[in-house]
Amino acid sequence: MKIGTGVCETEVQSREMLGVQVYWSEIADAEACLGSAESLKKAALQFHQVLREILISATPIPFRFPTLLESEEAIEEQLAEGQELYRDTLERIGNAVQYEVVGSWAENEQLDLATPGQRP
Numbered sequence: 001m002k003i004g005t006g007v008c009e010t011e012v013q014s015r016e017m018l019g020v021q022v023y024w025s026e027i028a029d030a031e032a033c034l035g036s037a038e039s040l041k042k043a044a045l046q047f048h049q050v051l052r053e054i055l056i057s058a059t060p061i062p063f064r065f066p067t068l069l070e071s072e073e074a075i076e077e078q079l080a081e082g083q084e085l086y087r088d089t090l091e092r093i094g095n096a097v098q099y100e101v102v103g104s105w106a107e108n109e110q111l112d113l114a115t116p117g118q119r120p
Contacts, residue, residue, distance in 0.1 A: 006050050007043045007066075008033035017076045018083055020090075023054060024075060030068055040066075059093060061086055 003012035006025035014023045027033050034040050047065045054060045069075050079086070 003050055003053050005046070007046045009046075012050055015072065017072075018079050020079070020086065021058065022075060022079065023050065023060075024069075025050075027068075030066075034066055059090060061089055 003014070003023060006012040006023075008025065008027050010025040010027060012023050012025055014021060016022070032039075034043055044065055047062075051060050051062055063078065067078070069078060
């Protein structure tokens with residue numbers, strides 16, 4: 001599967017490792033890409049966009065963002081450390097999908113509608 005651009009406008013790399021397909025972005029200068037709050041936020045949004053693209057055809061289990069590793073060998077080592085957990089998780093969740101809902105309220109809103117029992 002071909003993925004669009006990834007974190008920091010880089011090409012998303014992909015390879016099978018230890019029986020699972022792994023996707024990552026090779027970042028030449030992590031400090032420049034992730035060093036400020038604004039650039040980190042942009043990179044996180046790009047990371048989540050890649051996850052959405054992968055979700056179209058597979059069940060992703062992402063490493064925590066940002067996980068910085070030095071090489072493909074380091075990715076494989078990281079994957080090997082959690083291999084049993086990843087396989088168990090994939091077996092347990094199968095084709096399930098996780099949804100994220102974001103809500104916002106006006107500043108002067110007195111009720112917390114997310115708290116059970118409060119009514120408008």
